[in-house]
Amino acid sequence: MRDGTRVVRAGLPKASEGEPFLPGPVFAGTYGFSGETGTSRYTYGRYHNPTWSFFEEALTELEGGPAVVFSSGMAAVTAVLGSVLGARTGNVLVMPSDGYYTARMLAEGYFASHGVEVRKAPTAGNAQADQLEGATLVWLETPSNPCLETCDLAELIGKAHKQNALVAVDNTTPTVLGQQPLMLGADFSVSSDSKGLTGHSDLILGHVAARGQEWADRLRAFRTQQGAIPGPMEVWLAHRSLATLEMRVQRQCENAMNVARYLGTRTEVLSVRYPGLSRDPSFGIASKQMKYFGPIVSFVLEDKEKADRFLTACKLVITATSFGGVHSTAERRARWGGDAIPAGFIRFSAGCEDGEDIVEDLSQALDAV
Numbered sequence: 001m002r003d004g005t006r007v008v009r010a011g012l013p014k015a016s017e018g019e020p021f022l023p024g025p026v027f028a029g030t031y032g033f034s035g036e037t038g039t040s041r042y043t044y045g046r047y048h049n050p051t052w053s054f055f056e057e058a059l060t061e062l063e064g065g066p067a068v069v070f071s072s073g074m075a076a077v078t079a080v081l082g083s084v085l086g087a088r089t090g091n092v093l094v095m096p097s098d099g100y101y102t103a104r105m106l107a108e109g110y111f112a113s114h115g116v117e118v119r120k121a122p123t124a125g126n127a128q129a130d131q132l133e134g135a136t137l138v139w140l141e142t143p144s145n146p147c148l149e150t151c152d153l154a155e156l157i158g159k160a161h162k163q164n165a166l167v168a169v170d171n172t173t174p175t176v177l178g179q180q181p182l183m184l185g186a187d188f189s190v191s192s193d194s195k196g197l198t199g200h201s202d203l204i205l206g207h208v209a210a211r212g213q214e215w216a217d218r219l220r221a222f223r224t225q226q227g228a229i230p231g232p233m234e235v236w237l238a239h240r241s242l243a244t245l246e247m248r249v250q251r252q253c254e255n256a257m258n259v260a261r262y263l264g265t266r267t268e269v270l271s272v273r274y275p276g277l278s279r280d281p282s283f284g285i286a287s288k289q290m291k292y293f294g295p296i297v298s299f300v301l302e303d304k305e306k307a308d309r310f311l312t313a314c315k316l317v318i319t320a321t322s323f324g325g326v327h328s329t330a331e332r333r334a335r336w337g338g339d340a341i342p343a344g345f346i347r348f349s350a351g352c353e354d355g356e357d358i359v360e361d362l363s364q365a366l367d368a369v
């Protein structure tokens, strides 16, 4: 089956007379349960929930490995770091220096202070390859956020496995339709589902898909013990949203490409990055391992004042953080600190609006700068 069909049908039970296609959310703290443990599929709400099971089945089908859903992308990240590294001396984590900010903070804060050695190298140029000796876990994120650098997943995964390291890929930006880490050999595909996967900017959620059942079981045990479980309503909304993933991603990527091309024609824009532009430094690797280039376009205006004036002048594009939603958004990323970017750096996320309206809005806002 093709992607467009798979996302519509993923995880649904066989249609049956008088039943909805996707069963509604099950709200349960506890379930009727007599007899010994192991005799009943559902016992207590922190351990399992039928709504999670349907969504996890959907993700398992799409990712190509057993998936576990978490209350947020960071809970998913924490589960992988916690299960693989523990908080103990002697383990080595290799991270991208330009990866997702909060993941870096968690590694360099909590895990480093409990004895994990954290090494960092940039995403571009496969620089993490030089840090692999003795590594326990290699963390990759491509395209990186917000600078959209890429690294060669198959090559780095091969090198890491030669060192007996496990490899996790933060696949949030491309989503499982855009890039398939498990197919490229990764041990974990990690995602914040608060972004493009669910795509409506109305929930916080995350998941991990593992290469084998053993790691999935360990991640599930981590979730049960640590307690970062998702709410059934969020998971149900996420499963409902999954059906339109291919249509959304196609439209967003088409819009992002047009925006990137248009921005390149404007003299106010000092530089533009989009992995789908054939002249972009990320294009070579991206076109080899990605099916879609993602919704994010990064560009730089001269300074903070011009960037702020641009955002204020936008009428359609909403100033907001995050990305991957159906609404086009943009923000001056340096307001957060923590990333090595110029003050006038804008992260734009293409939504599903009509592309001509988006370009017209950006055009009039750049005129106002």
Ligand SMILES: *Cc1c(COP(=O)(O)O)cnc(C)c1O
Pocket (backbone or CB within 6 Å): 072, 073, 074, 075, 100, 103, 141, 145, 170, 172, 173, 191, 192, 193, 194, 195, 204, 205, 206
């Ligand atoms: C947002 C994001 C996360 C964290 O996800 P939350 O759902 O906000 O906890 C992790 N990695 C990347 C690349 C992200 O964009």
